[in-house]
Structures are given as C-alpha cells and as structure tokens.
Amino acid sequence: xxxxxxxxxxxxxxxxxxxxxxxxxxxxxxxxxxxxxxxxxxxxxxxxxxxxxxxxxxxxxxxxxxxxxxxxxxxxxxxxxxxxxxxxxxxxxxxxxxxxxxxxxxxxxxxxxxxxxxxxxxxxxxxxxxxxxxxxxxxxxxxxxxxxxxxxxxxxxxxxxxxxxxxxxxxxxxxxxxxxxxxxxxxxxxxxxxxxxxxxxxxxxxxxxxxxxxxxxxxxxxxxxxxxxxxxxxxxxxxxxxxxxxxxxxxxxxxxxxxxxxxxxxxxxxxxxxxxxxxxxxxxxxxxxxxxxxxxxxxxxxxxxxxxxxxxxxxxxxxxxxxxxxxxxxxxxxxxxxxxxxxxx
Amino acid sequence: xxxxxxxxxxxxxxxxxxxxxxxxxxxxxxxxxxxxxxxxxxxxxxxxxxxxxxxxxxxxxxxxxxxxxxxxxxxxxxxxxxxxxxxxxxxxxxxxxxxxxxxxxxxxxxxxxxxxxxxxxxxxxxxxxxxxxxxxxxxxxxxxxxxxxxxxxxxxx
Amino acid sequence: xxxxxxxxxxxxxxxxxxxxxxxxxxxxxxxxxxxxxxxxxxxxxxxxxxxxxxxxxxxxxxxxxxxxxxxxxxxxxxxxxxxxxxxxxxxxxxxxxxxxxxxxxxxxxxxxxxxxxxxxxxxxxxxxxxxxxxxxxxxxxxxxxxxxxxxxxxxxxxxxxxxxxxxxxxxxxxxxxxxxxxxxxxxxxxxxxxxxxxxxxxxxxxxxxxxxxxxxxxxxxxxxxxxxxxxxxxxxxxxxxxxxxxxxxxxxxxxxxxxxxxxxxxxxxxxxxxxxxxxxxxxxxxxxxxxxxxxxxxxxxxxxxxxxxxxxxxxxxxxxxxxxxxxxxxxxxxxxxxxxxxxxxxxxxxxxxxxxxxxxxxxxxxxxxxxxxxxxxxxxxxxxxxxxxxxxxxxxxxxxxxxxxxxxxxxxxxxxxxxxxxxxxxxxxxxxxxxxxxxxxxxxxxxxxxxxxxxxxxxxxxxx
Numbered sequence: 001x002x003x004x005x006x007x008x009x010x011x012x013x014x015x016x017x018x019x020x021x022x023x024x025x026x027x028x029x030x031x032x033x034x035x036x037x038x039x040x041x042x043x044x045x046x047x048x049x050x051x052x053x054x055x056x057x058x059x060x061x062x063x064x065x066x067x068x069x070x071x072x073x074x075x076x077x078x079x080x081x082x083x084x085x086x087x088x089x090x091x092x093x094x095x096x097x098x099x100x101x102x103x104x105x106x107x108x109x110x111x112x113x114x115x116x117x118x119x120x121x122x123x124x125x126x127x128x129x130x131x132x133x134x135x136x137x138x139x140x141x142x143x144x145x146x147x148x149x150x151x152x153x154x155x156x157x158x159x160x161x162x163x164x165x166x167x168x169x170x171x172x173x174x175x176x177x178x179x180x181x182x183x184x185x186x187x188x189x190x191x192x193x194x195x196x197x198x199x200x201x202x203x204x205x206x207x208x209x210x211x212x213x214x215x216x217x218x219x220x221x222x223x224x225x226x227x228x229x230x231x232x233x234x235x236x237x238x239x240x241x242x243x244x245x246x247x248x249x250x251x252x253x254x255x256x257x258x259x260x261x262x263x264x265x266x267x268x269x270x271x272x273x274x275x276x277x278x279x280x281x282x283x284x285x286x287x288x289x290x291x292x293x294x295x296x297x298x299x300x301x302x303x304x305x306x307x308x309x310x311x312x313x314x315x316x317x318x319x320x321x322x323x324x325x326x327x328x329x330x331x332x333x334x335x336x337x338x339x340x341x342x343x344x345x
Numbered sequence: 346x347x348x349x350x351x352x353x354x355x356x357x358x359x360x361x362x363x364x365x366x367x368x369x370x371x372x373x374x375x376x377x378x379x380x381x382x383x384x385x386x387x388x389x390x391x392x393x394x395x396x397x398x399x400x401x402x403x404x405x406x407x408x409x410x411x412x413x414x415x416x417x418x419x420x421x422x423x424x425x426x427x428x429x430x431x432x433x434x435x436x437x438x439x440x441x442x443x444x445x446x447x448x449x450x451x452x453x454x455x456x457x458x459x460x461x462x463x464x465x466x467x468x469x470x471x472x473x474x475x476x477x478x479x480x481x482x483x484x485x486x487x488x489x490x491x492x493x494x495x496x497x498x499x500x501x502x
Numbered sequence: 503x504x505x506x507x508x509x510x511x512x513x514x515x516x517x518x519x520x521x522x523x524x525x526x527x528x529x530x531x532x533x534x535x536x537x538x539x540x541x542x543x544x545x546x547x548x549x550x551x552x553x554x555x556x557x558x559x560x561x562x563x564x565x566x567x568x569x570x571x572x573x574x575x576x577x578x579x580x581x582x583x584x585x586x587x588x589x590x591x592x593x594x595x596x597x598x599x600x601x602x603x604x605x606x607x608x609x610x611x612x613x614x615x616x617x618x619x620x621x622x623x624x625x626x627x628x629x630x631x632x633x634x635x636x637x638x639x640x641x642x643x644x645x646x647x648x649x650x651x652x653x654x655x656x657x658x659x660x661x662x663x664x665x666x667x668x669x670x671x672x673x674x675x676x677x678x679x680x681x682x683x684x685x686x687x688x689x690x691x692x693x694x695x696x697x698x699x700x701x702x703x704x705x706x707x708x709x710x711x712x713x714x715x716x717x718x719x720x721x722x723x724x725x726x727x728x729x730x731x732x733x734x735x736x737x738x739x740x741x742x743x744x745x746x747x748x749x750x751x752x753x754x755x756x757x758x759x760x761x762x763x764x765x766x767x768x769x770x771x772x773x774x775x776x777x778x779x780x781x782x783x784x785x786x787x788x789x790x791x792x793x794x795x796x797x798x799x800x801x802x803x804x805x806x807x808x809x810x811x812x813x814x815x816x817x818x819x820x821x822x823x824x825x826x827x828x829x830x831x832x833x834x835x836x837x838x839x840x841x842x843x844x845x846x847x848x849x850x851x852x853x854x855x856x857x858x859x860x861x862x863x864x865x866x867x868x869x870x871x872x873x874x875x876x877x878x879x880x881x882x883x884x885x886x887x888x889x890x891x892x893x894x895x896x897x898x899x900x901x902x903x904x905x906x907x908x909x910x911x912x913x914x915x916x917x918x919x920x921x922x923x924x925x926x927x928x929x930x931x932x933x934x935x936x937x938x939x940x941x942x943x944x945x946x947x948x949x950x951x952x953x954x955x956x957x958x959x960x961x962x963x964x965x966x
Contacts (some may be wrong), residue, residue, distance in 0.1 A: 049385060063596055070532075070598035071565065073384035073553060229505065235373065236512035243519035247526045253602060272765050364506035366683040370513030381523065387554045390596070392563045396583045482578070483891065485883075487523065 014199075015224035016207060023210035023314075024222055024230070028103070031234050032096035037195060038235045039089035044188060046082035049263060054134070056180035058173050062138035062256040069253050080246030083131075085149045088242065090128055090272060093121050101303060101328045103314055104321050105209045111304035113201045118301055123187055125272055130183035132270045136176065137254030142267045144171050144179070146280075150289035211314040268342075275338035278345075296331055303327065397479070397487040403502055404426070406486075411444055411460075417488040419476045420444070422460065425497035430476040430488045431462045437469040449473065461496055472496065532598040535569040538753040545572065545751060550913050557586030564588055564595040566603070574766040579892060590592030590622050614735035616649060616675075616720050628911040635681075635849035636885065636925055643719065643735065646847030646858075651718040653854040654690055659713075661788055664702035670853025672696075674713060674720050679851050687857045688850035704791075711791045717780045725761055727800045731779040732763065738845070739768045741776055744805075770837075770893050771931045774820060778834045782822045796822040826963040828863075835931050835950070839866075843912050844888075863958045865908050866917050866925065868941045869950020876919050886915035898928050 006012065018034040022028065053072060068075040097117065100106055106114040133144045148171055152162045167174030202208070213219060269277040303324040316325035317325065357365075363415045389440075398417040406412060406428070412421045419430040431449070440453035449458040449463055456467030463472045477492035480498040486500070527633040533550050548571055554563045566587040567573065575582050580590070590594045590613045599604035609615035613622035624630030624640030632638055650673030660668045673692035684690060697709040715721050723731040730746030731737050743749070746760035746826055754763055784795040795802050798818065806815045820832045830839075837845075838859050852858050868874045879901050890899045899905065899915060906917040906925065917927045917938060917955060925938040941950070948957060 047669075049382065052386065063594075065600065066594060066596045067390065070602070071389050071596060073387070073389060074381045074523065074527050075385060077381070077526065078385055233508050233512045236516050238514035240512075240519035243516075243523050247519075247522045255605065360504060364512045367506065367509030367511070367513035370510070370517040374513070374516040377520045377524060381520075381527070390554050390563050390565065392554075392556055392561065396558060398558050399584075482896065483888075491782045 001171060007301055009227040011228055012224060013229055016203060017224060018221035019098045019207065019224065019227050020210050021222050021339065023208035024227060026230070026234075028210075028316075029208060030095070030099055032092045032099055034231055034234060035092040036089050036096055036239055037199075039092060039242075040191060040195065042085040042239065043082055043089060044192070046078050046085065047184065047188075049078050049093050050082055051184055054180075056134065056177050058136060058176055058257070061134065061176060062253075065135055065253055069251075072284075075158045076250060077243070077246050080249070080251050081242055083251040084249070085242050085246050086128055086131060087271075088238075093124050097121060097300070098328060098332070101324050103209065103316055104307075104318060105314070106324070107209065107302040107313065108304075108308060110202075110205050110209065113205060114304050115301060116194065116198045116201060118297070120191065120198060122297070123191050123194060127183065127187045127191065128272055129270060133179050134176070134183060135254065136257045137268075138257055139254055139268065141171075141257035143269055143273075144175060146269070146277075147273075148175065150285055153286045154290055155286075209314045271339070274342040275335045278338045278342035296335070299327060299331060382435045393491075396491055397481075398487045399481065399487045401486060402484060403480075403486055411471075414488055417476065419488050419490055420449075421478070421486075421488060424499075425502070427501040428478045428486065429461075429496075429499050430478050430490075432474040432476050432490055432493070434474070435469055436471045436473060437467070442473070446493040463496070530598065531600070532569050534570050534753050535753050539571040539751065542751065542753065548572075555582060555586055557582065557589070559582055559585050560589065562586075562588075562595060565598060565709075566593070566595070568598060569600070569603075569754055570752050571928065572753065574750050574752075576766060577768040578779060580768065592622070608878065609734070612732050612734060612736050612740075614732075614739075616644060616734045619643070619734050629696055638849065639846060640735070642847045642849045644849045645849060646719075646845070646853060647852055648845065648847075649719040650674055650677060650692055650851065651713070651716070651854070652689075653696055654712075655708075656853055658708055659702065659704065662702070662704040664704050668854075673851075674718050677851055678860075679849075684850050689853055690850055690851070707791050712786075712793070717783075721777065727760075727805065729783065730761055731776070736763070736768075736774055737780075738776060739770065741765070741767070741772070742779060744775060757833065770889075772835065772837050773931050774816075774836050778819065781836075782820065782825075784822065795849065798823055826959055826965055828959060828962040829964055830936075832964070834927075834929055834936075838916060838927065841908070841912055841914065843910065846912075860910060861908060863955045864941070864950060865905055866914070866927065866938050867958075869922075870941055870946055870948060871950055873923055873926065873940065873942055874917075875907045875909075876904040877913055879903050879905065882912075886913040890915045893930055895930075895933060896930055 050068060053064055053068045053075070055061060065079075068079050070076070072078075100114065100117070129143070129147065133140045148162060150164050151165060152158045154161060163169070163177065165175075167178045268274070276289055276293065279292055282288075283292075306323045306327070307321050360428060398414060400414055400417070400421060403423075406421060406423045408423050408425060410423050413419075413433065414421050414430070417430070418434065419432050421428065421430050435442050435451040435453065435456055437451065437454055437456050440451050442449040442451040442456070442458060444450075447460055449460075449462070450456070451458075451467065451469070454468050456469035457465040458469070458473050461472075462475065474493045475496050475498055476488050476490040477494050477498070479487055479489065480500065481487055519650050522642065532552075536548055536550040539545060541552075552565060553567045553571070554565060555567050564586050570587075576590075586696055587593070590608075590736075592606050592608040594603050594606060597715045607613070608618040608622050613619070620630065624638070629637070629639040630641060635642065647653055650670075652670035652673045655672050656665065656668055657675075659665045659672070665671060671687060671693060672695040674695065676692060677693040678691040679688065695709060695713065696705050699706050713721070715724065719734055719737050722733050723729050724744070727746065728744050730742045730744070732740050732742070740763045742762075743764045746762065748755045748757050748759075748762035748764065750765040752766065782796070784793055786792070787794055792958040797803060799805060806818050810818075817832060819957075840859070841861060844859050844861060847858070862872070866874055879899055881887075882901050886905055887899050887901075890896060893915075893918075899918065904919040906914040907921075908914065915928055917925055919925050923940050923942060925940065927936050927938050928934070929936065941948070
C-alpha cells in the first residue's frame, strides 16, 4: 500500500499538467511572480516565529525587539529574513507589475486578475507600513503619527476612519495593538487569500500569457515536474541570497519611541513612502498624502482599459501597447525621482 | 538511481553523483535551519527571581502566625521554635495551596498538608518544600525560595 | 545546464548561506567577554552563554553580567541580586550590543555624577525623598561646599574686586535652600558663576582655569597619577588607586588603562589616599590664575619608592611639605575626624569652609576643664549604630554606650567612652582601636574656651 502518491500530491494539484514552454521561460517572466510568492512564504513563516517573542504594548514592544535581535539565538537572522524578504516582496511585486504592463499580461480576459494583483500590491505596502510601526522606535512612532494624522484630513469620514484605525483619539497602546492585529493576522489572511485567488484566476484565464505562434511553429510544453523543479531551484537561490543579506546587512534597532526624539534625529519615512514625504513638504496633506496615492492607484487600475485590443500580444515592449507602458514609465519615474530627492535633502 | 555493479565497484554516473551531492547539501542546510529554529524557540532569558526576599523585622510576626509572602510565593510561619517558610507550590502539579484552618489545602485536586507541609491525604507525592529563612546583617528577615531546607529547619527568634 | 548541476549549485548556495548564518550566531561580539574572562589567571571559568540577573526588587531580567562577567558587587547595601544594575546605571537591560546597551546609561560610566545623581541615587526610598534631611544625601551633597565651591569662588572674586564682600554669591551651579529658616550663617541661594565677562572680567578666566576640570564634585579629574578620581558621589566613595588602574575581574575594563577605579565598589571606609586625589596636591597662584602642583610628588617629582615602609611613605604622601600637623592627623584617616556632615553638608548652603569644618581637637580630646560632650545610644536603630554597621564595625556600639557628641549635635559613632574620662576610637578603615588621650588631668595649660585647634598644633605638631 502506498501512502503517498506523486500524481495525487498537493504540488501536482497546484500546477497545470502541461505548461506552454514560451510562457514559462525565465527570460520572459523573469520569475517575478514566483519570487513574490516565495518572499511572502518566507515573510509569513519568519513572522510566525517572531510572534513568539514580540509584545505589542508600548512599554514592551521595543524591549521585545531588542530581545529578538540580541538575545534569542538566530533572532537577528530571523528578524533580518523577515525584514529583507518583506522588502524583496514589495520590489518583486512592483517589478512583476511592470513586467505585466510591458508584456501586455493585463489584456482580456485578464483584467480582473490585474485588479486583484493591484490589490495585492496595496496589501503588501500596508503590510510593510504596519510592520515598520511595530518596531516602536523613533522612526516608527513618527511614521505612525504622520500616517494616521493624514487619515484625519479626509473630509467627512476622516475622524471616524482615524478612530477605527487607531482605536483612540491619539496614537498609543490601542494603535499599536490594532496595527499588530492587522499586520500579523488581518493582512496575512487578506494576503494569502488574495494570492490564492490571483493564482486560481490565472489558471482560469488560461495561464501565463504567451506570444502567438509563428507560422508553422508547434507549441511545446513543459511538465509540471519541470516547472516545480525550476521553482524549487529559484527558491533555493533566492532563499540563500536572503539569508546572506540578513547575516551581513543587519536591520537597525532604533531607540525606544519618544515624541521628543525628532528634536535631535532625522525623521524619515519608510522607503516605500519617501515620495509621499517629499510631496508633503510642499503640498497640503490631503493632496499629497491621500489624493496623490489614490490617483496613482486609479491610473494603474485603468491600464487594462486603456488598451483592450489589437496586436502586440505577450511580447516585451510592443509598440502597439505604448499607452499603458508610457503611463507606467511616467508614474515610476515620478515616484523614484521624488524618493531620491527626499533622500538627498 | 541506476548504480551498476562492475568489477566489484559501484558505478555511479557523474550526473548522479553531482545530483546526490547537491541534494545532500540541501538536506544538510535544511537540517541546520531546523536546528537553528529549534534554538530560536528555546528562550535564552528566563525570568526567575534570583534570591532572597526581605520581609521585615521579626516583631511583625507573632508566634503562631502564618503570613503569605507574595514575592517569595511562600508562607512564613512562626512557631515556638522560630521561623520557617513553606513554599506555596503543591508537589502534585504546582497549584497554590491555601490555609483552611490548620492544614494547607490545594484547590486543584484536594491534596492536604499539615502546618509543616507533611502530606495528610490527596494525590501529592511528597511533602511541601521548606524555603530558607535567614536574618540579614541589618536585622531584617528574608526568605530565599531558591534554597530548599529540610522540614526541621527553624530560624530562632 | 543539466538538472544535476542546478541541484548542486542550489544546494551549495543554501549550504553556504546556512553556514554563514551559523557562523554569525557563534561569533556574536558579546562572546568576547566571557572568553576573555576565562583567559584571566586565577578565575573559575564560566560557560560562554547569556547570563541573566533578575533582581528581586524589579523582577525584570537584566543581561549586563553576560559581558560584565566577574564585576564586583557594588556594596553590601546595594546588592545586585536585590536591586540589579539598571536601577542605578540606566541603560538597556536586554541589549547585548555594547552601543545599544549603553546608549541610555546615566552619567556614562558614573551614575553618581551630580548631573544625574538625583535620578540614579536620590530617588524615593534610596538616598532622597525623605522628610529627614539627614537621609537625603544627594540633596545635601549638591548644596555642600565641595560641590558648590562657593568659598573659593567668593574669595577669588573678592580678591579681584568682582564683588565687594567675601560673602558667597556664586557656585559652580545654582542651588537654592528651600528650608523655611536656614540656620545662622547659611545662605538662601547661590547663582551659577557666569562664564562670560558679563559681571566682571575675571569670571571667564577663572571659569576656564579653575572651575572647568577644577577641584569640585562636578568636575572630572586631571588624568595624572595621584589625581585620578571620579565625580559626584563616586568622587569619594569609589576608590581609585594612585595610578588609576583597575584591579578587578571585569574583562570589559582594561587593566592597563588609567582612569578606572580600583574595583567596582562603593565604600564608606575612605582612606586618605582618596581625599588626596584633590587635597594636598599643591597650591593656587591667584596672580597667574593657575594651580601649582606640589614639588615632592608627581607630576613634578618622582613618586616615593615602593620599598619604603608604609608609615614613612604615608608621611610623604599625606600633607604637602608646608603643612604642620599632629600625629593623629597622619595616623588616622581624614574621615575619622571630618564627619559626614562636614564633608557632605547638612542640607544648607554655606559660603565658607569655616562655617562647615567645625570639628576641633577638643571635640574628642576635651579641654583642661571639660570632658568631651557625650550622648547615649538609646535605640539599636539609631543613626550612629547604623553608621557603625555600614562601616563594617557593627560590634563597636551597643545600646547604652556613650559616644562623643559634637557642638552641632552630631554623634561620632567611632569615638566611645569606656570609663569616666577614658575614650577609645576605632579607625574607620583599618579597624584599629586607639585610646584617645584626654586633656583633662594632663599638663596642658590651654584656655579651652577661647583657643582652637591651631593652638594645639603649636606644641603637638610634627613636620617632615
């Protein structure tokens, strides 16, 4: 009697039986989606390990981070892995979005999946931000202060939204607890379910988009064993790189949070929101902090509807799809430029 | 794996050898990571109280009195012979016995102990521990629950 | 590339990364210290792992002793297992990175530095916050002459015409006496000496030459042999060798780097060498606004030979060459006569040494017509008995004993009466007991009422 059968395994069920070879090439997809999934798995796993030590109260949060970083065996590595894989996941998700735009992977029938993916990117950014706050050091405290005060500026519902987010009329113990609950549990649920939905939708839509066949060309396929092997090797390399980065580039532990800290230290937003910080220097908070990000989001969401038909399918940088590619390029340049300018200030 | 026999040696192809070494490396790394995770889960700092707890001067405690000392999690008892302390941890599964009249009674499974911690009945396997009671150089009494003494020990008043 | 080669490369990468991870864990910087401790001669080796101290007062774990392995317990009154390290020093109790652990320590290495002493030492139930000023040691020291330097400041400014009376107005830092009625001779407040010429041209130079790094409790010492000391409470209570080298077992304190106390210990048994880190070091020149070190010891001359017997060596290291003193003044320690109230103040602000230093020869020796004033110990918890115990001589006093009482009602626990007109004194550092010769019944022809200690010296002095 065989207890485990390969052909009935979970890995098999998760992969289609045959995958068109042209869509599975790493030179085409760059493996970014897969890298993102792997990064999420590493982040969630290390995050679970961290919850065994982290204490989400203002009095103990920073001390528990110090405990993890200095005292727990391999604590610094696990914390580093958590941080670096989280940053990696934001980067690969963004690059994956770019790849989709530049190869037209948003084309029908994949518009819904594009929106799901965008939602996942937003989830990743909120995940990153809430995690940053949990450090409860100076930078975290100020980021929380600014971020939540921005919410207050929303007309009509601002104050209500603020209270729902913060759990009080000002940031403190309740805010930390809620951010912890969202970061460790709420967003994890959203993220995991979102990934499952994204991948299921992908299969429903016919898999990874791929170029038309040339005249006389016959479509070739790879088996799911082969695909899984490629995923496994990629995971091993990415995992090794993450571990090495965690060992040699330690994640900072700031001083414990205090509202007086800004008097002597520089206050800098987490890198994902540097561009917002820069805008906030010159524009009113509602425009810089709420409207601008929303505009970017809506612009990106509109991409599938900017270019719905025509040739230029599934090849990099097809000229027919110039509109969304230009839009993405402009948005990306703007965000990167603003971020760099903020850093150089 | 298609190792073949020839001339009394196992013949392994280069491909298989490389593959085996690679898998071996992966397995070793995975094992180390599991061990590392195990060490991570094992706490390096545990918060047990180091030592003695000062409890005031002897005049605060009358002969025949039983006082629960929270910080030492022990009962300080003064009898005619002097002071002794009973560690308030039931030897069955660790609940805190309470004083009901003369004996100590454990609320969890009903073990009963005498004033000196000897078992009367119940599932507890042995008598309650006695903690060391001493007098510091400034005349203060202290209880040290990390030092267990035998049941005859008394600090003379 | 073949599949097997991919597997080999992936496996090697993961193995390499894991090895790096394990290596970084086994080579954490804090491990240096227990390893170095074990390498010292004559120590019992300790396992190289994280060591936790959970003080009974706080219940919160502290990891300081992981690196500071073998550091001496600061004193029997401040046992580490009772109060821990962080309550005095501050710092991060859970950090094992040196910078992180020490970034929030109070007063850097010295939590008793006067800038932080109120928080480190003078908290409620420690050395502050009491109704009885006697127990508010930090407050007393902050107002004392050794901290305010008020007398020297007043005399210098008076000499230069910066003020038209020798009454003290300024101190190193501003202090205020909030008592309703300071005693006669005490001041209500002192202002901080300005460091600019806003009041008089002499102030900035005086500040720079004599106050900054000068001889008062706010300043740090000159880094030279015989001068090494700490500041604040530790200036007296934390003993330094004359060469300023650490002799204890903590591996984090370099034993070849001068500027560290002899051991991590506070004591009340303060030998004359400690006082001599400021006192008896030389003289001031008002004209040059500078300090002139004495010419028989470093830095001007060589130190006495280590082969000299201790008594001879002591004589040359004690008072400087111009001084005249009686034998008891170089056999006893400074603290045997200069009481806590003299040295640490009584909580009021005084402007001159003559208002503070009041113990005279006759306090213990009496006069031709009177015996020293005595008071009887009534209670085993009296201050005098507690002081005897803290000084390590708990057996010296018992309830019912009579001890000398000074003119200002201070009980000298170390001088007790054993018979009518017979007194003994226990030396506070060595514990040697001396009989105190009494003037009454001797050939002394002094007028006890008008003639002070200077007059005793005329006959009883010793010079080198």
